[in-house]
Amino acid sequence: MGTANFVLFGVCAFFALAGAVTTVAAQRPLRAAVALLVNIISLAGLYLTLSAHLLAAIQLLVYAGAVVVLFIFVIMLIGPAAEVKGKGEGLPGRTLAIAIMTMVTGTIAFSLVDAAGNWLALRSNPDFGTVEALGAELYSRALVPFEIVSITLLVAIVGAVAIARHRTEGEITEAKAVHAKAVEVREEAKAEAEAAAKATA
């Protein structure tokens, strides 16, 4: 690995990590989405250091260009409710989660360092990851998974239509009943609070 490549790797890795940590830690969902964008763009840089040109381009086109936009739409869709803070896990839960994560990440990191020579040899081929090389793999050898991907995309669209389009009459009745119940509960709570306020006064 040349020095320039190493610098590129270092810079991208730093921003990728920083972006990832901010995504998880941010209180406001919109900030998390922007931090995710930083992470995604840095990952594209990391793909470049691995000579995966097309993958880097796709990462920018699809993830940075489209998926983050979708995230932001969804955050806006949920509205202010997206900012409600959860209570989070208690101390034992957190400790357990951190312990497990450290164990898993540690094991993976150590074994990766050990095995690095093994799989770095894979990309001795200079054409690895170019548009042509990937095209040749995808459209001649991996033809079957490629065709199945069209069905995956189909299911994604039909699923989206199923959950976001018009409601049937049965669903509307059900939703109305649920709404009425929610209003009733809220009214009751309000009445109770008023009664309690009166009692203290």
Add this chain to the structure above:
Amino acid sequence: MNAWIAISPLLLLVGGGLLVMLVDAFTKERNDLATVTAATLFLSAGVSLFALLSGKDPVDVPEVFGAFLATDRLGLFFDVAIGLGGGLSALLAGGYLREHGLERGEFYVLVIFSAFGAMVLARATDMLTLFVGLETMSLGVYALAGFRRGSPRSIEGALKYFLLGSFAAAILLFGSALIYAATTHTDFAGIGATVAAGDADIKLLLMGLLLVLVGLAFKVSAVPFHMWTPDVYEGAPTPATTFMSVVVKAAAFAVFVRVVITAFGDDLSASSAGGWPPILAGLAVVTMVYGNLAAVGQTSIKRMLAYSSIAHAGYLLVGMAAASVVGEKAISAVLFYLMAYTVSNVLAFGSLILMGSRGREAVSFDDLAGVGRRHPLAALPMVIGVLTLMGFPPTAGFFGKYYVFSAAVEAGGGFVWLAILGVLASAIGAFYYLRVIVAMFMKDPVPGEPVAVPMRSGSVTAALVISGLLVMDMGLMPGSMLDLAIAAAEQLFAG
């Protein structure tokens, strides 16, 4: 046999699915969609069954299939299970959706293409097809779980399933990346060959295997990766729950079998000291115990059936663990069990659908109080359904359990204890399954509470009759189905 015949169940589903989409898009009257969907799925199952029974294997399989999609008997066997389970769920949906005013064509499109994804998953011989198939199946099922948009429970279940499911898929993908790093192969046969030759990086490989197992354990809802199951099963519209519990489970176990036998069937990964057998045995123990104990306290039958499906995943894992010693016998037992579970579960969920009508859906034990005396004929399928889930002879469920546990006993050593634990757990199971029958025949409805009124629907009745006959057929003459399972397992170990 031509290789195209072996792959035709998949092509049939794509063709039928596109047809259903066009019919749904261009016609206002959509009364026949359930029938068309069920017919497509049954046709696909029928073609696979025909190919299996013909006893011939495909010749000159083109390279492009061979590397990514299996054309073997195991694949065909699961095509039968998935086609049958999916088709019966579509028939149930035909009655249920109309009764509850939820009829929208998207449901059937999603059912067909999720079943397609499940078949791809069951035939996957490469991590690539595994992931693509898994996502195709799961995306459809997430939408099916949230199909009942007016119900917060349905939405909550779908969201939980989606978030946890995506997380599990990511873990699985990470695991397969590590396996690739360890072996430089993504195809199961290549992974197996590299590991057997001693060229793989063992630490990395085991880490990868562990993560892949976590991802798969989530899909089959093994404890401790089961948290989503009760909420999702309860919230989803009942035909979607049926689909999830039979099709998704069958496909996930199919790929489970392929991964552990083809990719990790070597002496090291399959040794009783390390590798997957002790992991699976441990999962089996906690899954059986937890699933059965948690089912006891439930008041909702749908939730009880969700925990029962967790418990059944535990019994199946006993068979999977035993496969490290008595390979063919254990795998054929698992295959038979899955087929039996498919028809039994359709029968149980289908009877639950039959018990309810618009605005009076039967959900809890109380809803069923006294139904057996008021409507004895409608209660019959439910009785058979719980008996077969319980493993009562002479039903399909009995032989499923019998084969799995006898395979474990034959494996010897610690597996005998697994079998004993399995039998004890089934005894706990008998308690909550029999509670259904007690509620239907010996309880009286609480005065003033709404009572369940069975609905009338030709397609639900048809689904119940088909699954009921199959349950009894596999219970009285398990031989023919077991032969198919044995042939599939033999081919898996030979090739």
Add this chain to the structure above:
Amino acid sequence: MFETYLPVFLMIGVASAVALGMFLATTLAGPKKPSPEKNLPYESGSNTTGANHIRLSVKFYLTAILFVVFDIEAVFLYPWGGMFRDLGWFGFVEMLLFLVILGVTLVYAWKKGALEWEK
């Protein structure tokens, strides 16, 4: 590797330098006389009302997801286009199948009204 993309990195560097420089220059050089009115968020000159978060309609989501899916479809066309001559008729039929399946999906979404805005 790095050399191939040198122009891109130069471009990124210059663009960020210009953007940051403008911010820095105005912060350093501009006069600062804050007043309550000036510190209000700017909303076309009129007084701001309500929270800064409004709830978007679910229609946006549907449009966005359709965009993402067809974007992915387009991405698959790039490497195919690069290999078109080498793949020949085989590749053509293969891509045709892919596009037909997604074409049916588009027709479905269209007829289901997923592309309609008013409704």
